Amino acid sequence: MLNGLWLGFFIVAAVSALMQWLVGGNAGIFAAMVESIFAMAKLSVEVMVLLFGTLTLWLGFLRIAERAGIVDWLAKALGPLFLRLMPEVPPGHPAIGLITLNFAANGLGLDNAATPIGLKAMRALQDLNPSPTIASNAQILFLVLNASSLTLLPVTIFMYRAQQGAPDPTLVFLPILLATSCSTLVGLLSVALMQRLRLWDPVVLAYLIPGALALGGFMALLATLSATALAGLSSILGNLTLFGLIILFLVVGALRKVKVYEAFVEGAKEGFDVAKGLLPYLVAMLCAVGVLRASGALDFGLDGIRHLVQWAGWDTRFVDALPTAMVKPFSGSAARAMLIETMKTSGVDSFPALVAATIQGSTETTFYVLAVYFGAVGIQRARHAVGCALLAELAGVLGAIGVCYWFFG
Numbered sequence: 001m002l003n004g005l006w007l008g009f010f011i012v013a014a015v016s017a018l019m020q021w022l023v024g025g026n027a028g029i030f031a032a033m034v035e036s037i038f039a040m041a042k043l044s045v046e047v048m049v050l051l052f053g054t055l056t057l058w059l060g061f062l063r064i065a066e067r068a069g070i071v072d073w074l075a076k077a078l079g080p081l082f083l084r085l086m087p088e089v090p091p092g093h094p095a096i097g098l099i100t101l102n103f104a105a106n107g108l109g110l111d112n113a114a115t116p117i118g119l120k121a122m123r124a125l126q127d128l129n130p131s132p133t134i135a136s137n138a139q140i141l142f143l144v145l146n147a148s149s150l151t152l153l154p155v156t157i158f159m160y161r162a163q164q165g166a167p168d169p170t171l172v173f174l175p176i177l178l179a180t181s182c183s184t185l186v187g188l189l190s191v192a193l194m195q196r197l198r199l200w201d202p203v204v205l206a207y208l209i210p211g212a213l214a215l216g217g218f219m220a221l222l223a224t225l226s227a228t229a230l231a232g233l234s235s236i237l238g239n240l241t242l243f244g245l246i247i248l249f250l251v252v253g254a255l256r257k258v259k260v261y262e263a264f265v266e267g268a269k270e271g272f273d274v275a276k277g278l279l280p281y282l283v284a285m286l287c288a289v290g291v292l293r294a295s296g297a298l299d300f301g302l303d304g305i306r307h308l309v310q311w312a313g314w315d316t317r318f319v320d321a322l323p324t325a326m327v328k329p330f331s332g333s334a335a336r337a338m339l340i341e342t343m344k345t346s347g348v349d350s351f352p353a354l355v356a357a358t359i360q361g362s363t364e365t366t367f368y369v370l371a372v373y374f375g376a377v378g379i380q381r382a383r384h385a386v387g388c389a390l391l392a393e394l395a396g397v398l399g400a401i402g403v404c405y406w407f408f409g
Helices: 002-022 029-067 070-085 094-107 111-126 137-147 155-163 169-195 202-223 227-255 260-276 279-294 297-311 317-327 332-346 351-362 366-376 385-408
Strands: none
Touching: 002 029, 002 279, 002 297, 029 094, 029 155, 029 227, 029 260, 029 279, 029 332, 070 094, 070 202, 070 227, 094 111, 094 137, 111 137, 111 366, 137 169, 137 366, 137 385, 155 169, 155 332, 155 351, 169 227, 169 351, 169 385, 227 260, 279 297, 279 332, 297 317, 317 332, 317 351, 317 385, 332 351, 351 385, 366 385
C-alpha cells in the first residue's frame, strides 16, 4: 500500500513536470524539483531532532505512570465498561490493561508509541478469538476506537508546530479535542449498531452520560466566547494539561515508592529506539511530497477542488489542508509530511495549517492500522471494521474543518 502511494507521488510529479515543460515551456521545473528533494531531506533531519526529544520524554513519563500503577488503576476503573462493550473478554484479562495503555498513549498523541502496545493488545485478544482468521467483535471495537484517534493531548502536533516556529504550539489543543471527540463518538456508535451492543445498559450509560454532558456543557461554554478568547483558552488549557500530567505521574510515582528517575530513563531509552527508526520513512515521504508540490501537480488538483467549492458558494480556505486529510487514511508519515509542508508553505498559523494540524491530530491512518494490527495476528476477514473506521475518519475530518471555522474563522 505504502509502496504504491510513494511511487505514485513520483510518477504523478514526473507527468506533471513533463506537461509543464512540453506544453507550458517551463524548463526550470526540473531544477525546482531537484532542489525540493534536497530541501525536504534537510527538513526531515531538523524535524527528527525534535521528534527524538518528544518521544524520549513522553515514553519516559509513561513508564513512570505504568510503574506507579496508574495504568492498572485505569484498567480497573474501565473494567465494568469493557465488560459490556467486549463481553467475550474475561474480567481482569491482560488485554484490558494493554488496551487502556494503548488508549493512554494515543490520548497523549504518541501514535508511534501506541502502535507496539496496540499490537500486544491485539495479540491478547487473538488468544480469545475462536476463529483465528476472522476478526472478533472485541478486535473490531478495539481497532475502530484506535483508528478513531481519541487524542486528549496531541504533543506531537505541538512539537511539529514548535519546530516550524509557532509562537504558541498548543493553539490547536481545543479544536483537536472537539474534532477527535466527533470521530470517536461516530466510531463507537457505528460499531455498537453493527454488533448490537447495549449502549443503554445502566453501567455503559454511567460512563457515557457524564462524559457527554461534560463535553456538551464545555461546548456550550465555548459558544459564549469570542474567537480571540477561544484561542487563548485553548493555549492555557493545553499547557496546563501538559504540565499537570507530568506532575501527576511524578507525584503518584513518588508516593508509590517508584524510582522515578530510573523508570523515566528506562522508558526514555525505548522512546529513543522508537524515534531513530522513523528517519528513513520521514525522509522518504517528505521528499515525495516536496517533489509533488514542486511539480505543480498538487496545486493543480487543489485548484480543481477549490473551483468546485467556489461554485457551491462555500469558503475555500480549508482546501489547502485537504492533502493531509486525503493521505491520512493510508499513511501517517505521508500525512505528517503534508502537514509540515502546508505549515512551511502557507505559514504555521495560517488557516490551512491550523486545519491540517487539527485533522492530523483527530484522525488516524485507517488502512495502515487495519493492515498492521490485523496482519500481525493473521486476520483475513475484517468484517465491518473497514466501514466503521472510515466513517469515524470522515467524522474527524469534517469535525476538524467545522471546529477550525468556529475557532479561527
